[in-house]
Amino acid sequence: MSAPTSEAELADVVKSATGPLAIQGGGTRGIAVEGQALSVAGLSGITLYEPGALTLVAQAGTPIAEIEAALAAENQRLAFEPMDPRALMGTDGEPTLGGVIAANVSGPRRIQGGAARDYALGVRFVDGTGTVVKNGGRVMKNVTGYDLVKLMCGSFGTLGVLTEVSLKVLPMPETEGTLLLRGLSDAEAVEAMAAAMGSPFEITGAAHCATIMEDGPVTALRIEGFERSVAYRLEQLKTLLARFDAEMTVGDAAMSDRVWRSVRDAELLRDVPEDIWRLSCKPSDAPGLMARSGAAGWFYDWGGGRIWVRMPQGQDLRAALGAFDGHATLVRAAPATRAALPVFQPETPGVAKIAAGLRARFDPRGILNRGLMGPVAEEVA
Amino acid sequence: MEMPIPDPSVLARKDRVVARLQQVLPADAVIHEDAETRAYECDALTAYKCPPMVAVLPSSTQEVSDVLRICHEEGVPVVPRGSGTSLAGGALPTADCVILGVARMNDVLETSYADRFVRVQTGRTNLSVTGAVEEDGFFYAPDPSSQLACAIAGNIAMNSGGAHCLKYGVTTNNLLGVTMVMMDGEVVELGGTHMDAGGLDLLGLICGSEGQLGVVTEATLRILPKPEGARPVLMGFDSAEVAGACVADIIKAGVLPVAIEFMDKMLIEVCEDFAKADYPMCEALLIVEVEGSEEEIDHQLALITEIAQRHDPVALRESASAEESARIWAGRKAAFSAIGRISDYMCLDGTIPVSSLPYVLRRIGEMSEHYGLPVGNVFHAGDGNMHPLICYDANKPGDLEICEEFGAEVLKLCVEAGGCLTGEHGVGIEKRDLMSHQYAPADLEAQMAVKDVFDPAWLLNPAKVFPLDVSEARRAERMAAE
Numbered sequence: 133m134s135a136p137t138s139e140a141e142l143a144d145v146v147k148s149a150t151g152p153l154a155i156q157g158g159g160t161r162g163i164a165v166e167g168q169a170l171s172v173a174g175l176s177g178i179t180l181y182e183p184g185a186l187t188l189v190a191q192a193g194t195p196i197a198e199i200e201a202a203l204a205a206e207n208q209r210l211a212f213e214p215m216d217p218r219a220l221m222g223t224d225g226e227p228t229l230g231g232v233i234a235a236n237v238s239g240p241r242r243i244q245g246g247a248a249r250d251y252a253l254g255v256r257f258v259d260g261t262g263t264v265v266k267n268g269g270r271v272m273k274n275v276t277g278y279d280l281v282k283l284m285c286g287s288f289g290t291l292g293v294l295t296e297v298s299l300k301v302l303p304m305p306e307t308e309g310t311l312l313l314r315g316l317s318d319a320e321a322v323e324a325m326a327a328a329m330g331s332p333f334e335i336t337g338a339a340h341c342a343t344i345m346e347d348g349p350v351t352a353l354r355i356e357g358f359e360r361s362v363a364y365r366l367e368q369l370k371t372l373l374a375r376f377d378a379e380m381t382v383g384d385a386a387m388s389d390r391v392w393r394s395v396r397d398a399e400l401l402r403d404v405p406e407d408i409w410r411l412s413c414k415p416s417d418a419p420g421l422m423a424r425s426g427a428a429g430w431f432y433d434w435g436g437g438r439i440w441v442r443m444p445q446g447q448d449l450r451a452a453l454g455a456f457d458g459h460a461t462l463v464r465a466a467p468a469t470r471a472a473l474p475v476f477q478p479e480t481p482g483v484a485k486i487a488a489g490l491r492a493r494f495d496p497r498g499i500l501n502r503g504l505m506g507p508v509a510e511e512v513a
Numbered sequence: 514m515e516m517p518i519p520d521p522s523v524l525a526r527k528d529r530v531v532a533r534l535q536q537v538l539p540a541d542a543v544i545h546e547d548a549e550t551r552a553y554e555c556d557a558l559t560a561y562k563c564p565p566m567v568a569v570l571p572s573s574t575q576e577v578s579d580v581l582r583i584c585h586e587e588g589v590p591v592v593p594r595g596s597g598t599s600l601a602g603g604a605l606p607t608a609d610c611v612i613l614g615v616a617r618m619n620d621v622l623e624t625s626y627a628d629r630f631v632r633v634q635t636g637r638t639n640l641s642v643t644g645a646v647e648e649d650g651f652f653y654a655p656d657p658s659s660q661l662a663c664a665i666a667g668n669i670a671m672n673s674g675g676a677h678c679l680k681y682g683v684t685t686n687n688l689l690g691v692t693m694v695m696m697d698g699e700v701v702e703l704g705g706t707h708m709d710a711g712g713l714d715l716l717g718l719i720c721g722s723e724g725q726l727g728v729v730t731e732a733t734l735r736i737l738p739k740p741e742g743a744r745p746v747l748m749g750f751d752s753a754e755v756a757g758a759c760v761a762d763i764i765k766a767g768v769l770p771v772a773i774e775f776m777d778k779m780l781i782e783v784c785e786d787f788a789k790a791d792y793p794m795c796e797a798l799l800i801v802e803v804e805g806s807e808e809e810i811d812h813q814l815a816l817i818t819e820i821a822q823r824h825d826p827v828a829l830r831e832s833a834s835a836e837e838s839a840r841i842w843a844g845r846k847a848a849f850s851a852i853g854r855i856s857d858y859m860c861l862d863g864t865i866p867v868s869s870l871p872y873v874l875r876r877i878g879e880m881s882e883h884y885g886l887p888v889g890n891v892f893h894a895g896d897g898n899m900h901p902l903i904c905y906d907a908n909k910p911g912d913l914e915i916c917e918e919f920g921a922e923v924l925k926l927c928v929e930a931g932g933c934l935t936g937e938h939g940v941g942i943e944k945r946d947l948m949s950h951q952y953a954p955a956d957l958e959a960q961m962a963v964k965d966v967f968d969p970a971w972l973l974n975p976a977k978v979f980p981l982d983v984s985e986a987r988r989a990e991r992m993a994a995e
Contacts, residue, residue, distance in 0.1 A: 184761035185867040185897070207767055236709065247709055249717060250686045265959045266952070271864040272896035273683065273936035275672045275721045276944070276951055277978060278960040282685065282717025291713075303767035326627040330651075332741045334805075361809040414706040416627045437708050459711030477711045482701035487713050489966035494959070505712065 147262025157231030192230030213239030260495025582698030595667030601941025672721030793828030863927030
C-alpha cells in the first residue's frame with residue numbers, strides 16, 4: 133500500500149503507477165476494487181476554518197470526527213449529516229472527508245438542507261495522469277468556469293483522487309424534536325410525510341419503518357430550530373396530520389437525536405443476513421416499488437425518496453423493479469451477489485457514453501478505482 | 514473585446530444552412546434577414562453587439578435536436594439563448610453563428626405537490642415558474658434580480674443565484690433533472706424526479722456550463738412550500754467596516770437569515786429615489802430578512818437586533834407591514850435599473866470571503882479615485898457575492914475602456930482576497946480573459962477536457978468562458994476539419 137503524506141507525493145504515486153490503484157480514505161465504506169491500495173489518510177488536517185464565513189477547508193484524509201469536533205466547538209455542523217457506515221458495513225477505521233465527498237454521502241437532512249455535493253465549495257485533486265487540478269474555491273457563490281466540484285462529488289475516486297476539500301458549514305440549531313406516528317401503512321406514511329414536507333414547518337427528517345420494527349410501523353418527522361419554534365411547529369404538525377388517525381407522540385431532543393442517528397446509519401440493517409440495497413426514487417412511487425420488489429424488508433428515509441432494502445442474497449432488486457425513475461445501489465452484499473451484480477445502476481446509453489468519455493479524459497489509463505462506475509477506458513499502449 | 518474572426522466558409526454556406534433549417538422549422542422560426550437578426554445582436558451586456566448569421570426559435574425538443582444536428586453537420590457554431598438577460602455576454606452572437614432561442618418553449622409540463630417538483634420547458638421565465646405554483650402555497654427558490662424576464666434555460670446555463678440563496682441555495686441546488694440535446698442532436702435525460710441522480714453528477718456539471726455542453730430544453734425543478742412569514746429589518750451604519758463586522762457576528766451567533774443585503778450610500782440614494790422604501794440615509798445599509806412563524810421571526814429579529822446594537826447602528830427598523838417589506842425588496846431588486854437611470858454602468862460579480870469585505874471595499878474606493886469613475890456597491894453580504902457598479906459614460910471616447918480596466922482590477926483583487934471572478938452572473942465573454950488569474954493552465958485544461966467530451970467539435974458557444982488564446986488550438990482544429 134502507498135500512503136503519501138503530501139499532495140505532491142500522491143501525484144507522484146499516481147504518475148508512476150504501472151497498474152490499477154484502489155483509492156482509500158478510511159476504508160469504511162466497503163468499496164472493493166482491484167489494484168494497489170492508495171491511502172489518502174496521510175493527507176490530514178484542517179487548514180482553514182472561518183466560523184463567521186461558514187467555511188472550512190481540510191485535507192481529504194482528515195477524519196470526519198475531527199471536523200465535527202472543530203465545528204461543534206463553534207456551535208456549527210456539517211448540515212448534510214453524513215452517515216457513519218461502520219456499523220452497517222462491519223468496517224473499522226475512520227470515515228474521512230475525502231471519502232464522504234467522493235461518495236456524496238448525505239443523511240436524512242438531505243430533504244431540507246441538501247446533499248454533500250451542495251456543501252462542497254472547492255476541491256483539489258490528482259487526476260489519472262498525476263496532474264494536480266483545482267476547481268471552485270472557498271466562497272459560497274462561485275460560477276467561475278465549469279463546476280468540477282460537483283463532478284468530483286460522487287465520482288468515487290474514478291476521475292481523480294481528492295486531496296483537499298472546502299466546505300460550507302452551518303450553525304447548529306438550538307434544539308430539535310421528533311413527532312412519531314404509529315400504525316400507518318406504507319402508502320399512508322408516504323402521504324403523511326408528503327403533507328408534512330409540503331407544509332411550511334421545515335421538516336428536516338422524514339422516515340418510515342413498517343417491516344423491521346417489532347412493535348409495528350412507525351413514522352418519524354424531525355423539526356429543528358429555536359426551542360419555542362420547534363414546540364410550536366410540532367403542535368402545528370399534529371393538527372395537520374390529525375386526519376391520518378395515528379397515535380402521535382413527541383420525542384424530545386435526546387430521543388430525536390437517537391432516532392435520526394439510527395436512520396442516518398441504517399442501524400436497523402446492521403445484523404441482518406440479506407444483501408442491502410439503497411434506492412433513490414420519486415417518493416410517491418415508493419410503496420408501489422416495494423410491493424413488487426420481493427424484498428425481505430425495508431425502511432424509508434427522505435419521505436420515501438430513499439429506501440433502504442433487505443433483499444434475499446443474490447436476488448437482483450433492479451430486475452424485480454424494472455424501469456423506474458431513480459436508481460438502486462448495492463451497498464452490502466454476499467460475495468456471490470457482488471460477483472454477479474454491479475454496485476451502481478447501469479446507465480442509459482447516452483449517459484454511459486458521456487461518463488465513459490469523462491473517465492477517458494480524466495483517467496486515460498483507466499487506473500483509478502478501475503471499473504467501479506462503468507466500463508474501463510481503453511488501455512493506452 | 515476580442516472575438517474570433519468569423520469563419521468565411523460558414524458565412525458562404527448561409528443560404529444552404531437557412532434552407533436546411535427551414536425544412537425542419539416553421540417559416541417564422543428561422544430568422545435570417547439582416548434587419549431581423551439584429552434583434553439578437555446582444556444580451557444585457559449591451560456594450561458588445563454582433564448580429565448572428567441566423568436566429569432560430571424552435572418549439573420542441575425534437576426541433577432543437579433537428580437544428581443542432583443540421584448545425585453539427587454543417588459545422589456552424591451555435592449560441593444558445595434564454596431571454597438574453599446575461600450580464601456577462603453569455604448569449605453574445607458571433608457573425609457566423611446560429612442563435613438558438615428557447616423563448617417559444619415555455620410550458621409547464623408536470624406539477625407534483627406530493628413530490629414537490631415542477632417540470633417546465635426551459636424558455637419559461639424564472640418568476641412564472643413560481644407563478645404556476647404559488648396559488649397552492651409553493652415557490653421556486655432561486656430569485657435572480659432579473660427574475661421577471663430571465664429564462665430557466667439561462668438560469669441553468671449560468672447557475673443563477675439570487676438574494677435568498679443564503680438559505681435556499683442557487684440553481685444547482687434546486688435542479689432535479691433535465692432533458693438536454695447534445696450538439697450532434699442526441700437527446701439525453703439526466704436525473705429525474707428523484708434526489709441525487711445516479712452515476713457521475715452530470716447534472717451538477719451541466720449547471721453553470723454556460724451553454725457550452727448542450728442545450729437544455731426541459732427541467733425538473735424542486736419547489737418548496739412558502740414560509741409561514743418573512744420580515745426584513747433595515748440597519749444603517751456609518752461605515753462599511755462596521756456593517757461587515759455586524760454581518761459576521763450575526764452568522765457566528767447561529768442565526769441564519771434568508772438574506773443579508775448590503776448597499777452603500779450611492780445605491781441607497783438611487784434606490785430610495787426609485788422605490789420610496791424609506792431607506793435610512795447612511796454610509797452602509799443592511800437588509801436582513803428572516804423567515805418562519807411569527808414567534809420565530811420575533812425571536813430571530815430580537816437576537817439580530819441585539820447584535821446590531823453592539824455595533825452602534827445609526828438606524829434600525831423592522832418592517833411593519835407586508836407592503837413595507839415589498840417596498841424594501843423592490844428597492845433592492847431595482848438597484849441595477851435604478852442606477853441605469855442616472856448613468857451607464859458595468860456590473861461586476863466577484864465573490865470574496867466575508868471576512869475580507871472591509872478590505873476589498875476600501876480598495877475599491879481607492880481604485881475609484883484612481884480611475885476617476887464612481888462606484889456603487891450593492892451585494893449579497895451573507896455569502897460575499899459583491900456587485901460593484903462602475904459608472905461610466907458610453908458616449909465619452911475611452912471611458913468604457915477605463916471602466917473595463919478598473920473592473921478587471923477589482924476582479925483580480927477578489928481572486929487575491931481568496932474569492933472568485935463571478936458568483937452568479939457567469940464568465941461569458943466579460944470575464945473570459947481573466948480566467949487565467951483564477952485558474953492555472955492544468956485547471957483550465959481539465960475544464961476544457963469536459964467540453965471536448967460533450968462537444969468535440971467546439972461548436973457550442975465556443976468563444977466564451979475560456980481565454981481565446983487558451984481555447985484557440987481546439988477551435989482551430991474544428992476550422993481545419995471543415
